[in-house]
Amino acid sequence: MPEAILDEISHRRYNPLRGSWILVSPHRTKRPWQGQQEAASQTTLPQYDQSCYLCPGNERAQGDTNPDYTSTFVFVNDFSAVKEEQEDYRQSDDKSSLSSLLLKAESVTGKCYVVTFSPKHNLTLADLEPMEIVPVINTWTQLYTAHISPQSPLAHVAGPTTLPPSSQQASIPRSSAQYRYMQIFENKGAAMGCSNPHPHGQIWTVTGLPEEPAAELEQLIKHRREQGSNLLEDYAKLEIEKEERVVFKNDTFVAVCPWWAVWPFETMIIARQHKRALVDFDEGEKKDLAEVISDVTRRYDNLFETHFPYSMGLHQAPLEGKDAEIEASHFHIHFYPPLLRSATVRKFLVGYELMAEPQRDITPEQAAARLRNCGGTLYRNKVP
Amino acid sequence: MPEAILDEISHRRYNPLRGSWILVSPHRTKRPWQGQQEAASQTTLPQYDQSCYLCPGNERAQGDTNPDYTSTFVFVNDFSAVKEEQEDYRQSDDKSSLSSLLLKAESVTGKCYVVTFSPKHNLTLADLEPMEIVPVINTWTQLYTAHISPQSPLAHVAGPTTLPPSSQQASIPRSSAQYRYMQIFENKGAAMGCSNPHPHGQIWTVTGLPEEPAAELEQLIKHRREQGSNLLEDYAKLEIEKEERVVFKNDTFVAVCPWWAVWPFETMIIARQHKRALVDFDEGEKKDLAEVISDVTRRYDNLFETHFPYSMGLHQAPLEGKDAEIEASHFHIHFYPPLLRSATVRKFLVGYELMAEPQRDITPEQAAARLRNCGGTLYRNKVP
Ligand SMILES: O=P(O)(O)O[C@H]1O[C@H](CO)[C@@H](O)[C@H](O)[C@H]1O
Ligand SMILES: O=P(O)(O)O[C@H]1O[C@H](CO)[C@@H](O)[C@H](O)[C@H]1O
Numbered sequence: 001m002p003e004a005i006l007d008e009i010s011h012r013r014y015n016p017l018r019g020s021w022i023l024v025s026p027h028r029t030k031r032p033w034q035g036q037q038e039a040a041s042q043t044t045l046p047q048y049d050q051s052c053y054l055c056p057g058n059e060r061a062q063g064d065t066n067p068d069y070t071s072t073f074v075f076v077n078d079f080s081a082v083k084e085e086q087e088d089y090r091q092s093d094d095k096s097s098l099s100s101l102l103l104k105a106e107s108v109t110g111k112c113y114v115v116t117f118s119p120k121h122n123l124t125l126a127d128l129e130p131m132e133i134v135p136v137i138n139t140w141t142q143l144y145t146a147h148i149s150p151q152s153p154l155a156h157v158a159g160p161t162t163l164p165p166s167s168q169q170a171s172i173p174r175s176s177a178q179y180r181y182m183q184i185f186e187n188k189g190a191a192m193g194c195s196n197p198h199p200h201g202q203i204w205t206v207t208g209l210p211e212e213p214a215a216e217l218e219q220l221i222k223h224r225r226e227q228g229s230n231l232l233e234d235y236a237k238l239e240i241e242k243e244e245r246v247v248f249k250n251d252t253f254v255a256v257c258p259w260w261a262v263w264p265f266e267t268m269i270i271a272r273q274h275k276r277a278l279v280d281f282d283e284g285e286k287k288d289l290a291e292v293i294s295d296v297t298r299r300y301d302n303l304f305e306t307h308f309p310y311s312m313g314l315h316q317a318p319l320e321g322k323d324a325e326i327e328a329s330h331f332h333i334h335f336y337p338p339l340l341r342s343a344t345v346r347k348f349l350v351g352y353e354l355m356a357e358p359q360r361d362i363t364p365e366q367a368a369a370r371l372r373n374c375g376g377t378l379y380r381n382k383v384p
Numbered sequence: 385m386p387e388a389i390l391d392e393i394s395h396r397r398y399n400p401l402r403g404s405w406i407l408v409s410p411h412r413t414k415r416p417w418q419g420q421q422e423a424a425s426q427t428t429l430p431q432y433d434q435s436c437y438l439c440p441g442n443e444r445a446q447g448d449t450n451p452d453y454t455s456t457f458v459f460v461n462d463f464s465a466v467k468e469e470q471e472d473y474r475q476s477d478d479k480s481s482l483s484s485l486l487l488k489a490e491s492v493t494g495k496c497y498v499v500t501f502s503p504k505h506n507l508t509l510a511d512l513e514p515m516e517i518v519p520v521i522n523t524w525t526q527l528y529t530a531h532i533s534p535q536s537p538l539a540h541v542a543g544p545t546t547l548p549p550s551s552q553q554a555s556i557p558r559s560s561a562q563y564r565y566m567q568i569f570e571n572k573g574a575a576m577g578c579s580n581p582h583p584h585g586q587i588w589t590v591t592g593l594p595e596e597p598a599a600e601l602e603q604l605i606k607h608r609r610e611q612g613s614n615l616l617e618d619y620a621k622l623e624i625e626k627e628e629r630v631v632f633k634n635d636t637f638v639a640v641c642p643w644w645a646v647w648p649f650e651t652m653i654i655a656r657q658h659k660r661a662l663v664d665f666d667e668g669e670k671k672d673l674a675e676v677i678s679d680v681t682r683r684y685d686n687l688f689e690t691h692f693p694y695s696m697g698l699h700q701a702p703l704e705g706k707d708a709e710i711e712a713s714h715f716h717i718h719f720y721p722p723l724l725r726s727a728t729v730r731k732f733l734v735g736y737e738l739m740a741e742p743q744r745d746i747t748p749e750q751a752a753a754r755l756r757n758c759g760g761t762l763y764r765n766k767v768p
Contacts, residue, residue, distance in 0.1 A: 003473075003489065008471065009467075009470040009473060010465065010470065010491075010492045010493070010494075011489050011491050013488065013489045014488035014489070016486055016488070021592075023590075023594070025465040025466065027467070028465055033579065034579040034580065035574060035577060035578065035579030036423075036574040036579075039420075079412060081394065081409040081736070081743055082394045082409065083393075086392070086393040086394065087393055089389055089393060098618050098622060099622060102619050102622055102643070103622070103643050104398035105395050105397045105398070106395060107395050108395055108407060109394070183736055183740040185739050185740075186735065187734045192732065192735070193419060193420070193735075202736070204740065208405075210740035210741035211741040212738075212740050213740065227485075231486075234482050235486050238482060238486055311734045311735040311738050311739065312735075313736075313738070313740070315739070348576065348577025350571045350576045350577040350578075351570065351571040351695040351696075351697060352465070352567055352697075354695050355569050355596055355697030355699070356565070356595065356596050356697070359465055
């Protein structure tokens with residue numbers, strides 16, 4: 001790259017999607033590490049675990065019993081972070097306006113779901129074939145569809161707003177409330193706060209647009225206004241042209257270590273054309289999405305020959321919003337994985353990162369090169 | 385409080401200092417935890433460790449030998465994240481403006497210091513008496529002073545810009561470059577990426593104003609413009625009046641679990657009067673600062689009777705900047721500690737938090753009440 005010198009010097013990179021900066025210190029990986037080691041991942045789980053609250057047929061914390069599901073399974077989180085019904089809150093109309101300015105709050109309601117990716121306790125997205133990931137994408141799409149505002153330009157694209165057939169699912173009544181945003185995500189691995197290895201993700205649906213998608217939406221809208229084009233479409237094109245940060249691509253998606261990556265092996269899956277949300281994809285495009293998810297998660301596991309921990313999340317159009325917001329939205333997936341040097345040595349985003357600015361050691365270009373080098377069969381399936 | 389209902393319902397709180405929101409789910413602490421456990425802290429360290437690169441008289445990674453220092457000791461980080469000298473970088477003037485918009489970078493130079501808090505390997509800030517913390521504050525102040533721009537309104541307050549006497553210090557030549565910001569911070573404990581228990585903090589001094597202080601400065605300036613008063617002075621007053629989030633106070637400082645706290649037992653030490661930076665404190669006020677740091681760190685250790693991990697950082701005026709920036713700055717210290725339920729169970733800020741918005745379980749009021757209840761003698765010094 002013409003910016004080869006960025007391999008050698010400390011610099012800041014701008015994230016146009018969030019409108020923020022990060023510090024890159026490529027020379028710093030040489031320092032020795034004497035700190036905390038992560039526990040190596042357990043690789044010998046059973047297919048079925050009688051004590052797992054996600055396995056088919058098992059009882060959950062609040063007494064419900066899981067059906068004998070065969071693909072994905074959705075239920076309302078037994079310990080939801082937000083609830084559908086709660087007492088109302090109006091900020092007390094304190095005489096002093098300073099108090100209402102400095103102690104500001106608003107009520108949040110919503111609905112939290114858990115989605116299992118497979119009935120088998122010991123599989124992960126990396127273990128599934130792309131065609132086995134398609135049902136996960138369909139389930140996400142159905143849940144998203146079921147919550148789209150009837151006023152949204154996406155409503156007619158989405159088709160009937162029914163939830164997945166309930167023979168295999170916990171019964172999920174359609175909420176009467178209209179929520180603003182749906183965050184679909186997965187925490188994988190103990191290092192990322194996951195308390196159950198059974199392959200699953202979560203969905204938190206809330207009133208109020210959360211901070212991260214709000215920051216991105218602002219930037220996406222600004223780019224459309226100022227450039228007359230879509231930021232992530234432009235960016236995907238540019239990265240495919242430059243090649244150096246591309247990890248994998250197919251007709252519909254490209255996976256890159258973004259120019260502005262914070263986490264050591266952070267990747268982003270971007271729709272190459274302008275797609276607002278899951279409902280904009282046809283069957284072929286969903287297969288492409290399954291393929292790129294499968295590819296990225298396998299490379300991750302292959303990199304250090306371990307169950308690679310990460311937090312992953314989908315960003316797409318809000319469920320409800322101004323047309324300009326829905327139209328500027330661009331479907332993408334972030335993967336934030338903490339490992340840096342090996343299966344047991346992670347990057348800590350702590351003091352300087354929390355107080356001042358995110359900081360990374362290896363460059364995104366170096367990370368992408370390493371991920372490009374570890375495609376193919378999943379290491380644990382290789383015949384020795 | 386009139387907002388008692390916020391103890392029961394999920395809600396968002398606004399952080400006027402950063403201009404951002406967080407999600408609070410007070411009902412959620414009831415969920416069982418089956419995830420990762422932190423290693424319990426080692427409590428039986430020796431006073432001197434021959435293999436520690438921070439102990440007096442020992443050799444460091446790059447071959448330098450530490451003096452036989454008796455109080456604090458400052459040296460330039462052997463693995464600095466930023467360097468004083470490096471090749472220059474100018475963004476390549478690509479024909480396509482899209483590329484310079486989406487792949488934007490700037491060079492960063494700077495200087496990173498390590499500051500030990502005590503020659504004794506097995507002490508922490510919580511073990512030190514307030515009068516033993518005063519030298520740490522003096523060392524911070526001297527380093528800050530040595531880097532203030534001669535054009536800053538703080539320059540004449542600060543006095544001579546000399547570094548600490550070097551008999552006890554590694555030789556630290558005054559940099560010729562003028563840096564924009566100095567971030568003083570401490571990572572404590574393995575859970576917060578600290579790789580050496582010897583009591584020490586870091587100082588990263590950089591060109592370019594980092595993200596966090598930049599966001600705060602914007603809000604501080606806005607408040608002065610719109611309210612004609614200082615945000616953190618107003619806030620400190622309000623909290624002292626309300627009492628419910630106050631952990632400790634003396635004449636100069638108040639320590640609170642802020643209304644908008646993200647980390648479970650997050651606290652903030654705020655100067656009660658408008659003070660721009662360390663150099664604005666007289667000797668008595670520095671003693672008060674030592675007292676509040678000592679108090680907070682002891683309460684932390686007492687809470688779960690453990691060496692409480694945290695990242696801590698000082699926010700104050702930039703070294704160089706517009707007068708309006710320097711004048712709006714307000715000295716405060718953030719403590720971000722991860723533990724939630726016990727010495728081994730932490731809060732993970734992962735999927736939803738990274739993709740959507742920070743989320744907390746217990747309320748700041750509950751956290752403050754618990755911290756108020758564990759003052760007094762440090763648990764490990766109590767005679768049984
Ligand atoms: O410099 P240290 O203590 O080795 O490193 C620690 O603090 C730094 C500053 O917050 C982080 O960038 C590192 O990830 C962390 O491990
Ligand atoms: O709901 P879980 O998986 O128990 O919890 C995990 O993910 C949540 C959403 O990111 C976080 O708030 C929790 O701190 C984390 O432990």
